[in-house]
Amino acid sequence: MAPAVPSSLALSLHDAVALSGRFPLLAGVDLEVATGETVLIEGPNGAGKTSLLRLCAGLVAPASGRVAVLGLDPVRHRTALRRRVGFLAHASHLYDDLTVRENVRFAVRAAGGSTDRIPAACERLGLVGRLLRTSASKLSAGQRRRVALAVLVARSPELWLLDEPHAGLDASARTLLGQLITEASAGGATVVVASHEANLVEPLAHRAVTITGGRVTSERIIRAVGEPAGEPVCDRAEPTPAPEAESVIHVA
């Protein structure tokens, strides 16, 4: 199985078009994301942010264009790819009749992950004690989000796709999410975050990409890959690209 793109690129999309019936979800996206990079995806409602993440997770097949995720074709190498990708979607993918512990265990085992990391991941997300034995149907939206995050942390995927990850989370969980993203990035994972809450994600991101009408309309460098999070190297209004990242800047 030869990789379709160099392994230094976690995501490589060229003129990627995705359709839902005849309705265009993505209308020719060009985007490259380097391994280890954290990218914020911005854009108005219906711009194609979620569709882009679903395309990267292999949940939506490209109608045309070239797409490679972690060097793999997301359609042909679907199963192999999905075990390396973690997708925090709008839905939490929980079974209401299973407990928190059972849900996390099933999700991690299904993805081929090790169950050894589950206790630490649950503890990190505050899923301890009686909460672990609570049926998912009794959880609040924020708690369901925490469970989904615990699955992600326990799986420790190479590519994190986060769709509005702050939705439903309280202040402490939002802070924790920031830490998790920073740690994942520091550990070499690539993180792509679609969010309307740029103020929360920007300090963690290397780059911000704006999508409008199913296309990438602008990009700006926030800091160079490798620089510590929380220290933006450029002003938001007048972006100054870092030298090593200049090649990825593209304004459609």
Next chain:
Amino acid sequence: MWRDTLLMVGKDLRIEARSRVALSQVAPFGVIALVLFAFALGPDRSPMAKAAPGLFWVAVLFSSVLAIQRSVSVESVDGARDGLRLSGLDPAGVFLGKTAAVAVQLLILEAILGVGVVLLYGARMNSVWLAVVACIAGTIGLAAAGTLYGALSAGMRVRETLLPFLLLPVVAPVLLAGTRIWQSALAGGIPSQGTPWVRLLIVFDAVYLALGVVVFGPIQESA
């Protein structure tokens, strides 16, 4: 694939053990169907005993639609179907696991309905093992075909009404063969009388298990 199968069976049976939908809703539905058939046939037990094999299998078929719909609906809540796809589980393993979980529930249901047939219709089981063979072979086919058509209808808004429409005509061979074998079992006939029908059920099982293993993945992706 087998690891994924076991994982899915365990998950679906655990969900069933918690929700008790099969015991509290599907089995009572099957029993009510048997009682209504008894009302329709009148107080004379002779026609009831004669019709018992067919009525048993019709009750099983109708109840199986509920069990399969439940199996499908479990994956419809909170994006669970997407969760399964994202997990990278082998689709063949998912299909076999869900089929096995439905089959276990249907076998328990058939045991309850079998007792119901004896008590309500006065049917006498002369060859229990033949009836058991019919139940096992018929159930595998029902569960496999049901899981397959359940997945086909899963992504549609009208899945509740579409599933019986798709499934019931397709599983007619199970009704026919199961009824013939049970007629032999109730009459205490020699086993060879039921053999061709058992063969038909085994072929039906093999076809739908093979079909499910091959096409469940594409169906799951397009649902």
